[in-house]
Amino acid sequence: MKYSISIIGSGFSSLAASCYLAKAGYNVSVFEKNNTIGGRARQLKREGFTFDIGPTWYWMPDVFERFFNDFDKSSSDYYNLEKLNPAYSVYFGKNDFITIEDTLDKICIAFEKEEKGSSKKLKKFINQAQNNYNIAIKDLVYNPGVSPLELITLKTATKINQFFGNIKRDVRKEFKNKRLAQILEFPVLFLGAKPSNTPSFYSFMNYADFGLGTFHPKGGMYQVILAMRNLAEELGVSINTNAPIEQILVNDGTATGVISNGKTYYSDIVLSGADYHHSETLLNKKYRQYSNTYWEKKTFAPSSLLFYIGFDKKLKNVNHHTLFFDVDFDEHAKAIYDNPKWPKNPLFYASFPSTTDSNLAPQDKEAGIFLIPLAPGIKDTTEIRERYFNIIIERFEKLTSQSVSSNILFKESFCINDFIKDYNSYKGNAYGMANTLMQTAFLRPKLRSKKVKNLFFTGQLTVPGPGVPPSLVSGKLAAELITKQLANQKTKVTVNTSN
Structure with a gap:
């Protein structure tokens, strides 16, 4: 008899986990509260325009390939x-x-124009970042975060001081x-x-940026979600939408299953890729690991105000990804971090995917995504959104x-x-x-x-952290x-049976 597994959510981490678990031979069912899969990486289509609602940056292609x-x-x-x-x-x-091109040599030329002698420093900095990347992404990030000993290896022993310094310094x-410094500080955001x-x-993010480069999946980031869904279904995963977990x-x-839309689904394992804090509210209080005080004290990544805009003309003086510093x-x-409130003068980011991918907007039109990073938990009203849109x-x-x-x-x-x-x-x-x-x-x-027992979590609030590549890794680790x-339970059952 196959073990059965219920997975809550259908974001990158949940879909990744579903694939690995189905490959291992288990009966896997995914439950998604929304009417489409993808979690934060859903897609918006309107009037011939296509937008990625969530992630728009495709970095660390080696992690996807792995x-x-x-x-x-x-x-x-x-x-x-x-x-x-x-x-x-x-x-x-x-x-x-300043334009960041697709090779380190080209980027060095841009840096040298800004600050004489900076290209030599940049190459040294990126070389160190690459070394960190090789340790972090090819090794450390694939540890499950169960022990501090995971961080202690022959390679990390030489990096111990880097855990106590900081990127800005x-x-x-x-x-x-200052302009070059801001560009180098940007990736860790x-x-x-x-x-x-x-x-x-974490300077390894600079290697991901300048060393590996920025990519675009034709059709948008949602194509990765669709790819993972297709792979999951090829492996036998059952995916249920409009299926919120109550x-x-x-x-x-011991976790024995989930209730969705009033119906009980029993399983041997429950894995939640939904928001960790929310997932624990689905449990009786005595079974929750982390209190509200715990979550309140944690440093959360920003929220965002996003606008999805259809323009009736092609725009000029912009690239696929454009930052406004x-x-x-x-x-x-x-x-965002010290005194949470709406910023007086916000930095913002804009993506114009139709400059690269003509299928994402009607002919001679442009799809634009604008993002302002914000402190989570602040007041959000229609009037505030409109004011910041105008700004x-x-x-x-x-x-x-x-x-x-x-x-x-x-605009939406x-x-x-x-x-x-x-x-x-x-x-x-x-x-996260x-x-x-x-x-x-x-x-x-x-x-x-x-x-x-038999309850697990995955996603941006657990190991290894925020971002799409880490979410893929998180699904694998879980x-x-x-x-x-x-496997251990099966071994014990076999031993007991033989006795």
């Missing part, structure tokens, strides 16, 4: 990948921007040009914390020297209230829990419940723990 290779597949079996050139551009003022020590609170070791069933301290980053960061569009027009306000066919917004409603996200966070020193590896919420436990 996932598909585990099933004797390749990403190319499911979607076409294009390396972007330029990778992105960063605006600092009107018609004043390292960058500012070498690069005096994907980890959900300020550069000043992010350990130096309760995780526990009998005598024309205001004080430190002031915006304080409004960034006015700045966008000025910085890129074009008028676009009268060319908007439609997504913010804190939507993250809570659609994803049960704690305080409406968008990226930040990877600060005290929230790294074994110091994060555990993959395995300490209070309920699946490995489950497989190991079930």
Whole structure:
């Protein structure tokens, strides 16, 4: 008889786990509360335009490839990948921007134009970042976070000081040009914390940026979700949408299944890829590992105010990914992490995927995604959203020297209230829990419940952390723990039977 497994949610981590568990021979059922799969990585289609609702950056292609290779597949079996050139551009003022191209040599030329002698420093910095990447992504990140000993290896012994330094200090020590420093500090924002609170070791994100580059799956990031769904179904996974979970069933301290839409589904294992805090609210209080006080004290990655806009013309002076750093980053960061409130002068990011992929917008039109990072848990109203939309569009027009306000066919917004409603996200966070020193590896919420047998967790609030590649890894780690436990249980049953 096969073991059965219920998985809550259908984001990257849940789908990854479902594939590994189905490959191991288990009966796997996925339950998704929304009417489409993907979790935060869903898709919006309107009037011939296509938008990724969630992640838009495809970094660390080797992690995606490693996932598909585990099933004797390749990403190319499911979607076409294009390396972007330029990778992105960063605006600092009107018609004043730095373009990051697709190779380190080209990026060095751009740096040298800004600060004489900086290219030599950059190559040294990226070389160190690559070394960290080889240790982190090819080794450390695939540990389940059950023991501090996972961090102690011959390779990490030489890096111990990098866990106590920080990215901002390292960058500012070498690069005096503020603009270049901000570009080098930008990648760690994907980890959900300020550069000043992010350990130096995480410079491996700079190698992901400048060393490996930025890619685009034709059709958008949702193509990765569809690929994972197809793989999961090929392996026999059952995926149920419009299936919110009302309760995780526990009998005598052991998870025995879930209740969805009033119907009970019994299983040997329950794995939740939904928001960790929300998942524990599906349990009786005595079975919850972490109190509300615990969550309140944690540093969460930002939430976001997002706008999905259909323009009736092609835009100029923008790239697929465009960052707007024309205001004080430190002031915006304080409004996210130190004194949570709406930022007075927000930095923002814009993506125009139709500049690369013409199928994402009607002919001679442009699809635009605008994002303002925010503190989770702050007030979210229609009036506030509209005010900030006007702020960034006015700045966008000025910085890129074009008028676009009268060319908007439609816009849709997504913010804190939507993250809570659609994803049960704690305080409406968008990226999970930040990877600060005290929230790294074994110091994060555990993959395995300490209070309920056969209950596991995966996703951005647990190991290894926020981001799409880490979510793929998280699904694999949870699946490995489950497989190991079930193998041990089977061995015990076999031994007892033979006796």
